[in-house]
Amino acid sequence: MxxxxxxxxxxxxxxxxxxxxxxxxxxxxxxxxxxxxxxxxxxxxxxxxxxxxxxxxxxxxxxxxxxxxxxxxxxxxxxxxxxxxxxxxxxxxxxxxxxFDAAIAEYVLGLVIAFAKDFAGSLRLQQQRTWRHRETERVAGTSALVVGTGPIGRAIARLLRAVGMRVAGAGRSARQADPDFGDVVASDDLARHLPGFDVVVAVAPLTEHTRGMFDAGAFAAMREGARFVNVGRGELVVTADLVSALREGRLSGAALDVFEQEPLPPESPLWTMENVLVSAHMSGDVxxxxxxxxxxxxxxxxxxxxxxxxxxxxxxxxxxxxxxx
Structure with missing residues (x-):
């Protein structure tokens, strides 16, 4: 001008x-x-x-x-x-x-560690004044697929790699030798690659191609006991299908910062599921x-x-x- x-x-x-x-x-x-x-x-x-x-x-x-x-x-x-x-x-x-890149990456890393170390379980036991020894998991050596290869996805990949996780990305086109993801698979071929990962992180932009990409078919394709993290858009996920996958034990946990309907309605079953972490669309708000x-x-x-x-x-x-x- x-x-x-x-x-x-x-x-x-x-x-x-x-x-x-x-x-x-x-x-x-x-x-x-x-x-x-x-x-x-x-x-x-x-x-x-x-x-x-x-x-x-x-x-x-x-x-x-x-x-x-x-x-x-x-x-x-x-x-x-x-x-x-x-x-x-x-x-x-x-x-x-x-x-928001660095802040969301830190948030995702925190969620991955929180699940592995069962911080939510420790808090519940503390509130009950119950002493219960448990074994927790190592993060190093596990694998994560970051769905969305923009700057936020790259920041997430770098932090997860830093703690010893094997990381790959899913984006618009497949490629190899990416500096942050290593291998990038095509999002159109996502279901074929989902079984190979312990954690799936959704951070893709919401477009006509990505809306509802995490549906019953996607959750069924994930490795049994995998965990799902959504810090992208709520509409990437078919919520009813996610609830079913969690209830049936196909997924061992989900951490959700965004939802199809916000605020999350009080009657949503996600609020009370012990294997779900809910936050109020705040992963980047430092x-x-x-x-x-x-x-x-x-x-x-x-x-x-x-x-x-x-x-x-x-x-x-x-x-x-x-x-x-």
């Missing part, structure tokens, strides 16, 4: 405004809006910052986007804004790829994460104002930022 006019920026944020916006406010006309106010904020706006990245408000307000040229979402996943009108428009879409999201957006905003290439441009037909490897 060039010229002397102040750009107009709409920010979808609800009640909680993003922090550290003062530098942007000094050079742009910023309109903060909740879902109901978004159509008004979009009229005449040049750019949209979807800070409330779980909101579903953008498609319904899109009719008012009469001048929009750029949309940035404060998440790595872009599925909340991936609708036909945006996909077919000239509006550039960017995401917050890179902010202290300072909101500031980091705004810092990335501010850098992209400066690039956009100067006419320089933007970071994290999403291929709107793939549904994610293409990887260079």
């Amino acid at each position: 060039s010229g002397t006019d102040r750009p107009v920026l709409a920010v979808l944020c609800g009640e909680q405004r993003p922090p550290d916006m003062e530098p942007i406010e000094s050079v742009a006309s910023v309109r903060y809006a909740d879902a109901g106010e978004l159509p008004s904020a979009l009229r005449g706006a040049d750019a949209l910052f979807v800070y409330d990245f779980l909101s579903k408000a953008v498609p319904g307000a899109w009719h008012a986007a009469d001048r929009l040229r750029w949309l940035h979402i404060a998440s790595a996943g872009v599925d909340p804004v991936m609708f036909p009108e945006l996909r077919d428009s000239d509006v550039v879409l960017t995401n917050s790829r890179g902010v 202290v300072g994460w909101r500031n980091a999201l705004v810092e990335l957006f501010a850098d992209n905003f400066a690039r956009w104002c100067d006419g320089r290439p933007l970071r994290n441009v999403v291929d709107k037909h793939l549904g994610y930022v293409p990887s260079s490897r």
Whole structure:
């Protein structure tokens, strides 16, 4: 962008405004809006910052986007804004790829160790004041398949390798000698490879090809007693099929940070299953994460104002930022 006019920026944020916006406010006309106010904020706006990245408000307000040229979402996943009108428009879409990689990788490593060392069982026994000696498992020497080979998947693979696990990836295309995964298998051929792993980690983006990829067939294909971790999107999983696999003992455990319906309904059986760890869509949300999201957006905003290439441009037909490897 060039010229002397102040750009107009709409920010979808609800009640909680993003922090550290003062530098942007000094050079742009910023309109903060909740879902109901978004159509008004979009009229005449040049750019949209979807800070409330779980909101579903953008498609319904899109009719008012009469001048929009750029949309940035404060998440790595872009599925909340991936609708036909945006996909077919000239509006550039960017995401917050890179902010959550290390934090989510640490979270996954923690879950893998928690299962192996039965921390949940120890906590239950402590609450019952019961002294019960048990044997636990080694993590080193076990295997993990990371389904999703973007930056978050790579960070997960590196940490799991660091504790002695054998790791492979599943992505859009098969390849060998990858620096982080070693072997990468094709996601289209996932069921054939699932039996070879003790832990399966789902971190794939949500697209029309990945929705419901972990269904009854996938869980049946997994090694008996395998564990499943989902830190990607809840809609990657057919929840009823996962519950059945856990109840029938085909899987020995699941750690779930994302769900088809959020918040997870109180009546969901997942809450009370002893072999399930539930968390509230928080695997990447460490202290300072909101500031980091705004810092990335501010850098992209400066690039956009100067006419320089933007970071994290999403291929709107793939549904994610293409990887260079």
